[in-house]
Amino acid sequence: MPSITADSFKTSFLPTWCPGCGDFGIWMSLKNALANLGIGSDDGFLVYGIGCHGNMQDWMKIYGARGLHGRALPVAQGIKLANHKLPVICITGDGDCLGEGGNHLIHAAKRNPDITVIIHDNQVYGLTTGQASPTAQPGFKTKSTPTGATDTPINPLTLGLTAGATFIARGFAGDTPGLTDLMQRAISHKGFSVLDVLQPCVTFDKVHTYGWYRQRLYQLDKEGYVPDNKIKAFEKALEWGDKIPIGIFYKEDRPTSEEVEPALTGAPLKDLPLTVSNIDGLLSEFI
Amino acid sequence: MQSVTWKMGGEAGYGIMSSGTMLCRTFSRLGYHVLATNEYPSLIRGGHNLITVRIATQEFASLNKDVHILVALNKETVDLHKEELTKGAILLFDPKDHTWQATDFSKEMQLVAVPLADIVSEHKGDPVMRNTVALGATVALLGTDFSAIESVIRDQFKRKGQEVIDNNIAIAKAGYDHIKTNFTNQSSMFLSKGEKKEPFLVINGSEAVGVGAVRAGLKFAAIYPMTPINSVITFLADHAKELQLVYKQPEDEIAGINMAIGASIGGVRSMVATSGGGFALMVEGLSLAGILEVPLVIDLGMRPGPATGMPTWTGQGELQFAIHAGHGEFPRIILAPGDIQEAYSLTVDAFNLADRYQVPVFILTDKYLNESQWCAPKSHFQKDVATNRGKLVKEEELATDGSFGRYSLETDDGVSSRSLPGMKNGFYIANSYEHDEQGYTTELADLAAAMAQKRLSKLVAIQKVGGAPTVYGERDSEITFVAWGSTKGPILEAMKLLGSKGKKSKLIHFTWLFPFPTEEVTKLLSPVTRLVDVELNTTAQLAFLIREHTGISITEKILQCNGRMLYPEEIVERISKVT
Numbered sequence: 001m002p003s004i005t006a007d008s009f010k011t012s013f014l015p016t017w018c019p020g021c022g023d024f025g026i027w028m029s030l031k032n033a034l035a036n037l038g039i040g041s042d043d044g045f046l047v048y049g050i051g052c053h054g055n056m057q058d059w060m061k062i063y064g065a066r067g068l069h070g071r072a073l074p075v076a077q078g079i080k081l082a083n084h085k086l087p088v089i090c091i092t093g094d095g096d097c098l099g100e101g102g103n104h105l106i107h108a109a110k111r112n113p114d115i116t117v118i119i120h121d122n123q124v125y126g127l128t129t130g131q132a133s134p135t136a137q138p139g140f141k142t143k144s145t146p147t148g149a150t151d152t153p154i155n156p157l158t159l160g161l162t163a164g165a166t167f168i169a170r171g172f173a174g175d176t177p178g179l180t181d182l183m184q185r186a187i188s189h190k191g192f193s194v195l196d197v198l199q200p201c202v203t204f205d206k207v208h209t210y211g212w213y214r215q216r217l218y219q220l221d222k223e224g225y226v227p228d229n230k231i232k233a234f235e236k237a238l239e240w241g242d243k244i245p246i247g248i249f250y251k252e253d254r255p256t257s258e259e260v261e262p263a264l265t266g267a268p269l270k271d272l273p274l275t276v277s278n279i280d281g282l283l284s285e286f287i
Numbered sequence: 288m289q290s291v292t293w294k295m296g297g298e299a300g301y302g303i304m305s306s307g308t309m310l311c312r313t314f315s316r317l318g319y320h321v322l323a324t325n326e327y328p329s330l331i332r333g334g335h336n337l338i339t340v341r342i343a344t345q346e347f348a349s350l351n352k353d354v355h356i357l358v359a360l361n362k363e364t365v366d367l368h369k370e371e372l373t374k375g376a377i378l379l380f381d382p383k384d385h386t387w388q389a390t391d392f393s394k395e396m397q398l399v400a401v402p403l404a405d406i407v408s409e410h411k412g413d414p415v416m417r418n419t420v421a422l423g424a425t426v427a428l429l430g431t432d433f434s435a436i437e438s439v440i441r442d443q444f445k446r447k448g449q450e451v452i453d454n455n456i457a458i459a460k461a462g463y464d465h466i467k468t469n470f471t472n473q474s475s476m477f478l479s480k481g482e483k484k485e486p487f488l489v490i491n492g493s494e495a496v497g498v499g500a501v502r503a504g505l506k507f508a509a510i511y512p513m514t515p516i517n518s519v520i521t522f523l524a525d526h527a528k529e530l531q532l533v534y535k536q537p538e539d540e541i542a543g544i545n546m547a548i549g550a551s552i553g554g555v556r557s558m559v560a561t562s563g564g565g566f567a568l569m570v571e572g573l574s575l576a577g578i579l580e581v582p583l584v585i586d587l588g589m590r591p592g593p594a595t596g597m598p599t600w601t602g603q604g605e606l607q608f609a610i611h612a613g614h615g616e617f618p619r620i621i622l623a624p625g626d627i628q629e630a631y632s633l634t635v636d637a638f639n640l641a642d643r644y645q646v647p648v649f650i651l652t653d654k655y656l657n658e659s660q661w662c663a664p665k666s667h668f669q670k671d672v673a674t675n676r677g678k679l680v681k682e683e684e685l686a687t688d689g690s691f692g693r694y695s696l697e698t699d700d701g702v703s704s705r706s707l708p709g710m711k712n713g714f715y716i717a718n719s720y721e722h723d724e725q726g727y728t729t730e731l732a733d734l735a736a737a738m739a740q741k742r743l744s745k746l747v748a749i750q751k752v753g754g755a756p757t758v759y760g761e762r763d764s765e766i767t768f769v770a771w772g773s774t775k776g777p778i779l780e781a782m783k784l785l786g787s788k789g790k791k792s793k794l795i796h797f798t799w800l801f802p803f804p805t806e807e808v809t810k811l812l813s814p815v816t817r818l819v820d821v822e823l824n825t826t827a828q829l830a831f832l833i834r835e836h837t838g839i840s841i842t843e844k845i846l847q848c849n850g851r852m853l854y855p856e857e858i859v860e861r862i863s864k865v866t
C-alpha cells in the first residue's frame with residue numbers, strides 16, 4: 001500500500017484563494033497532519049463551513065461534506081454518531097462557527113464529541129468581501145464597520161473553555177510546522193478539540209498581516225506553560241495585544257459524547273442490523 | 288350499552304391523561320374498541336384538563352358527541368361540560384367540591400356522589416389519587432369485574448415498586464366497592480360483551496410513528512422537544528439502549544436536521560420530528576437534504592399557528608408549507624396518516640422511500656393523531672417489514688479505478704448510487720454547492736442544468752409508485768368527501784350517520800399527497816357531482832392542491848381552524864346546511 005503523503009489529497013482543482021491568503025498555510029498543515037497520522041482519502045471525514053475557508057473542499061481529496069453556512073458542527077456530530085470509528089474534522093471560519101453557528105460550537109463543546117474544529121480566524125467575512133466577523137478587534141475598519149468595530153470580540157478560546165471543550169489551542173497560519181504539530185495533537189485528542197488559527201486575510205485586512213502577528217506571537221510551551229489548568233488557560237487565552245500566545249492552552253480527559261451512548265459500545269451504528277429482534281417485548285408496553 | 292363515552296375533567300396535574308390511557312387499556316384487554324383524546328392548555332399546573340374515552344363493542348373511527356359519564360374532579364368540569372351530557376347520563380362527582388342537584392341540569396341526570404378525597408385520605412394516598420378512585424368507580428359503573436383494571440394498574444406502576452402498586456389498587460378498589468355498595472341498582476351504563484378476538488395495542492400516534500421508525504431500522508434521531516411530537520422522544524430515548532439507536536437532543540431544530548443529515552450521510556436511517564415552528568427553523572436544512580440527495584424522514588406534527596399559535600391543539604395548516612418549504616427546487620415526498628395503523632405503516636414506508644429515492648420524506652401528523660390513544664390489532668405492528676436501502680453500494684462493488692460518481696448523471700430514475708464515508712474507492716463530497724458527479728463544486732452551465740434535471744426527474748419515478756387516494760364508502764353516492772390525514776375518522780363516522788338518514792356518501796382520502804397523484808385523482812374526481820372538501824385549516828389547502836394539479840375546483844368546503852377535531856355530527860350538520 002502506498003504511504004499517505006500530502007500529495008495523496010490532490011484533486012484536479014487548484015486553489016482559488018487570493019495569493020498569500022493564510023488559508024494556504026492551514027491547508028498545507030492539514031495535509032501534512034493527516035498524512036503523518038496515516039489518515040488517507042478514505043479514512044477520515046472533513047466537514048466544511050461556508051466561506052473562503054470551506055472552498056478548500058475542492059482541492060482536498062478526502063470524504064467530506066460541505067453543508068450550510070454555520071452548520072458544519074451539527075453535520076459533523078451526525079456523521080460521528082453514525083460512524084464513530086471515523087476521524088471527523090471541521091474546517092470552519094470565525095463567521096461560520098462563531099457568528100451564524102455560534103450556538104452549535106457551545107453545544108458541541110458541552111457534549112464533547114471526538115471531533116476537531118479548525119477555525120480560520122481572520123476577523124473578517126472573506127467570501128462576502130470583507131465585513132467584520134465576530135472576532136474583529138475593536139476599532140478594526142471593515143466594509144461593515146467603516147468607522148471601526150465597536151463590539152467586544154468573541155474569543156474562541158475562552159468560549160471553548162467555558163463551554164466545555166476538552167482541547168483548546170491556537171496556531172498561526174504562517175507557521176506551517178508548528179500548525180501541523182498542533183493539528184496532529186488536536187486530531188489525536190479524544191474529545192472536542194478547538195483549534196483557533198490566526199489567519200491573515202491579505203485582501204480585506206491590511207492591519208493583521210503576517211508581520212503584525214510575527215511581531216507579537218510567542219509559544220506557550222517554550223515558556224514552560226503546562227496546559228492542565230482551566231483558570232491558567234483563561235488567563236493565557238485573554239492575553240492579546242503586544243504579546244499573543246500560541247500553542248496548547250488546555251487539555252482534559254472526559255468521556256466523549258460517543259462513549260456515553262449505550263448503542264455505541266461496539267460496531268458503528270451504520271453497521272448494525274436494521275431489524276428489531278424482540279418485537280413482542282417492544283410492543284408489550286402498549287398492551 | 289354498545290358504546291359508552293366517558294369524560295374526566297379537572298385541574299392539570301391530577302393524572303387525568305393517564306386515567307384515560309388506563310381506562311383504554313382496561314377495556315381493550317377485555318375485547319372492546321377504544322379511543323381517547325385529550326384536551327389541555329399549554330401549561331403544567333392549573334387550567335382545565337380533559338380526557339374523553341369512547342368504549343364500544345364494535346369498531347368505530349372517532350368520538351361522537353354523546354357523553355354518557357362525566358367524572359368531575361372539580362366544579363369547573365361540570366360547568367364546562369354539563370351541556371354535552373346525554374339524557375340519563377351519569378355525573379360522578381365529589382360532594383366536597385360541590386353538591387349537585389337534579390335542578391342544576393337541563394336534562395335528566397343520574398347523580399353519583401363519591402367521596403373521592405375522603406377515600407384517598409382513608410388510604411393515606413396523595414390527593415392527586417382521586418382519579419384512581421374514580422377509575423375504580425368507573426369500572427363498576429360499566430359493569431365490569433375489578434380484576435380488569437387491577438392488572439392495568441400493576442403494569443402502569445411496575446417501575447414504582449410494590450407499595451405504590453398496592454396502594455393504587457386499594458384506592459381503586461375502594462372506588463369500585465363504593466359503587467357496588469351504594470348504587471346497587473345502577474346498571475344503566477353496563478357494557479355488552481366486547482367482541483374483539485385478537486390482542487390489540489393501545490398506542491398514541493407518535494408512539495406508532497416511533498414503532499414504525501424502529502421497525503424500519505431507524506438508528507439516529509435528533510429531536511428538539513415540541514408539542515405534539517414529544518412522545519416520539521420519550522419512546523426513542525426509552526428504547527435507545529435495547530434497540531441500539533441514538534437519540535440526541537439538539538440545541539435547536541437547525542442543529543437537529545443538520546445532525547440527522549450528517550447521520551444519513553454516515554449511512555444510518557435517521558429522522559427528525561417537530562411542529563410548524565421548529566420546522567420553520569429546519570427549512571434551510573431541508574433544502575440541504577435536497578441538494579445532497581440524502582435520505583431523511585421528517586415527522587411534522589401539526590398544531591395551529593402562526594408562530595406559537597395554540598401549542599396543545601390540533602390542525603392541518605402545514606400541507607402547503609411542507610410542499611413549498613425550502614429555497615431552490617428539489618423533490619420530496621409527503622405522506623399523511625389518517626389513523627394509527629397508517630401512522631405506523633406510512634412511517635415504515637417513509638424510510639424505504641427516503642432511501643430508495645434519496646429524498647426527504649414527510650410524515651404529516653397532528654396533535655389529534657399524535658396524542659390520542661388509539662387501539663389497533665397488535666398483528667399489524669408485528670408483520671415482517673421489508674427494508675429497501677435503494678442504491679446504497681457495497682464497498683466491494685466499487686470500481687478500483689476511482690471512477691465512482693456518487694452523483695452520476697447516468698441514471699434511469701434520477702437516483703445515483705450512494706457510497707458511505709470510509710468505503711475504499713467510494714470517495715465523494717456531499718456538497719451544498721451545485722456539484723459535479725463526485726461532488727466538486729461547479730458553475731458550468733450544462734452540468735448545473737443536468738444536475739438540477741437529474742434531481743427533479745426523481746419526481747417522475749416517484750409518481751409511478753405514488754399512492755392513489757383510498758375510497759371508502761359507497762360507489763354511487765350523493766356526497767363525496769375529500770380529505771387528508773386525521774379527519775378521516777370523523778368523516779367515516781359522519782358517513783354512517785348520513786347512511787342512517789338514507790344519504791349515501793363516500794370518502795376519497797389522501798395519505799399520499801406529494802408528488803401529487805394527478806392521474807388517479809383526476810379519474811376519481813371528474814365523474815363526481817358533489818364534492819365536499821373537509822380540512823382543519825382556513826385556506827382549504829388540499830382543495831387548492833387538487834385544483835392546481837387537476838383543474839378540478841371544489842366549492843363546497845367544511846373547514847375548521849379552532850384547534851379542535853371535527854365531530855361527525857358537526858360534519859353532518861354542516862353538510863345539511865349546504866344542501
Ligand SMILES: Cc1ncc(C[n+]2csc(CCOP(=O)(O)OP(=O)(O)O)c2C)c(N)n1
Pocket residue numbers: 049050051052053054069092093094095096097120122124125126127128133
Ligand atoms: C444563511 C447564509 N447567510 C449568509 C451567507 C453568506 N455568507 C457566505 S460566507 C459568509 C461569511 C464567511 O465568513 P467566515 O466564516 O469568517 O469565512 P471566511 O470567508 O472568512 O473564510 C457569509 C455571511 C450564506 N452563505 N448563508
Ligand code: SF4
Pocket residue numbers: 016017018020021022023052122126127200201202203204
Ligand atoms: S478574501 Fe481573504 S480569506 Fe478569502 S481567500 Fe482572499 S485572502 Fe483569503
